Amino acid sequence: LDKLAKELRTELKEVTGQRKVRAIRRLEVVEAFRQSGNNAAWMILDVVPVIPPELRPMVQLDGGRFATSDLNDLYRRVINRNNRLKRLLDLGAPDIIVRNEKRMLQEAVDALIDNGRRGRPVTGPGNRPLKSLSDMLKGKQGRFRQNLLGKRVDYSGRSVIVVGPSLKLHQCGLPKEMALELFKPFVMKKLVNAGHAHNIKSAKRMVERVRAEVWDVLEEVIKEHPVLLNRAPTLHRLGIQAFEPVLVEGRALKIHPLVCTAYNADFDGDQMAVHVPLSAEAQAEARLLMLSAHNILAPKDGRPVVTPTQDMVLGSFYLTMEKEGAQGEGKLFSSYHEALMAYDAGVLELQARIKVRVGGKMLDTTVGRMLFNEKLPPELRRNQLVDKKELGKIVAEAYRKFGTTKTAELLDSIKNLGFRFSTRAGITISISDIKVPEEKREILTETEKLVEQVETQYRRGLITADERYEKVISLWGKATDDVTKALLNTLDKFNPVYMMAISGARGNIQQIRQLAGMRG
Structure with a gap:
């Protein structure tokens, strides 16, 4: 290494351009080896670890064929090429053949560790690149993001949401069949304790056959048991809140209209997920910290997020x-x-x-x-x-x-x-509520005349292009404001469109202007 470092330093003084850049890079690596006390020979793999078979399974398909993990194919290539290289060396094969085999072995090991990193990726059937060890770990479908940071859980369900205007703020409507599945173990235990069933097995059978007494027991079970509702994407902590479930017919979750703002939910087909907190601590936290009635203020600015809309x-x-x-x-x-x-x-x-x-x-x-x-x-x-x-x-x-x-x-x-x-x-909108102000035509005609004057001034060279642009913009801006004013004077105080905009229920004056006044 010392000798190589010396050579590279000498080379640096003599060469220029691309060769100099390459020499600097090599010198950096060499110096790192010298200072850290590592041996360059340690960088060469002479043993390739093989991961346990459970992580690279083989399964038998219906037709007697086998489906296998890509890793097995990659390992197989390494083993085959390694054995062939051994044989060639024992036989004393020509140098060119041995060199070629060594190169292929190196490529096989590279593909195993990170397929497609250098050169063309190794492909399986149907020209699909094989998944290497790196691919198993990285990205959204990798081990970390898919299995460690997010998991599928039991005691959960999802369904479409509909509005539940008769619910209290801390309640949500849970479909009966979903509730029965979510709270199944609790219902079974209660059936045994209440003497409706002799053992867990018969209780399970009762639940599966949906006997009449099951519903009464379910009502009791869910009375003091909050559930968590989550709508993706969960962008702030109010994206998951706890509610007391109320059993409802049908297969849709019912949501209190006032919590829609926090979830950013609407009823055009949104879906939400339900989770059941199991332990006593989880239930207590859900009831005390996460209950929707306790989350009236938004965490970002402390203003109420639950306001009538x-x-x-x-x-x-x-x-x-x-x-x-x-x-x-x-x-x-x-x-x-x-x-x-x-x-x-x-x-x-x-x-x-x-x-x-x-x-x-x-x-x-x-x-x-x-x-x-x-x-x-x-x-x-x-x-x-x-x-x-x-x-x-x-x-x-x-x-x-x-x-x-x-x-x-x-x-x-x-x-x-x-x-x-x-x-x-009985507020409703019809085309007759969108009244066009009588002054509109006059305002537009007047503005068009003024714009024409500006154009004339520009053509005569009295104003620059920038000045013309500014003037035209301000003229039309004023026209827009005048039309809006005229529109507001035209509309009756009890006009449904006007009431909706002024009250803050939906829409605004600009939108009314575009409907009844002018666009642009």
Whole structure:
């Protein structure tokens, strides 16, 4: 090595270009050997370890043929070539033949360790490259990622999700047949303990034949047993949450509408996985740390992630609106209950402005707002229009003041109220709701004239191309804003499309502008 290092140093002084680069590389390796005290001869394999047969199995197929692991083929090539080389050396074969055999042996060993690393990969039947030792370990299908970091587990299932509007925040609907399979051992033990079956074997038979008493036992088993629901991709910790299962008919999982945001789930065919926590510790953690009712705030910024959306927002918004000239406007009521009776009797509209005595003061409000406030604790009540933003504030405030349990109850009551009144409102969209503002034509004609003037100035050389570009952009930007303003003035406050956008339930003003005003 010392001699080689000396030679390489001499060579470095004399050569240039590509040869110099190669010499530097070789010198690096040589120096590494010298300084580490390793012997270069140790780098040559004289023994190839063979992995245990369980890791490279052979299985007999139906036709009496055998299917084998690729590694066996690669090992076989090494053995054959090695034996042939031995024979040739014993026979004293010509140098050229021995050299060729040595090269082939080296290639066989290379292919075993990492097929396709140098030269063409060794292929099996159907021109498929064989899987070497490296291929078994690396990549997504390798040992690490496939079998060590992620495993298939028992006590799990998956199904399509559908909405469960009648569920409580901490509940999920679990299909009966799935629940029976997931909780099978628990049900069997309970059947034996309750005396329905003499031993585990007969209990198993009862479960498999789905006898009537099995369902009652299943109900008892799942009562105190949370399950975990996961939706892939799990991008933050709220992608897996715990729920108390409720048995449902059908084969779909039912999900509470308020947890969809956390899972980023919708009901267009999404699937979710169910897991059963088995040990007492796992169940306790699921119930105390992972229950959906305990995960109201998002971990990223501490804002509530469980806030009413879509229909619920629309219902609450409709409920707390005021309507000019509604039936019963300006009437006085001595109490909330009297106003409610008038509403039930049909002499008072939901959005009519009325005066009601509350706590010795006269309050200007509407029946709708009183119905909404009835669901809130006294500290959170507000006499105003409630949109999505306001609902978010209510939830955040409730969480700060009352904690988890009370907030979960509040969310459920807002959900029920929102659904009820968005249904009662009968809000729906038709083509006639998309009203084109009358001023639109005029605004566009005016803008086109101004753009033409800019073009003329450019052609005369009064402005540069960049200035023309800037001016045209700003003119059309102003036209867009003017059309949007005209559109908002045209739309009625109770226009369904407008209500959806303004309340934050769905869509925005820009989208309405593209429908009724102008695109671009």
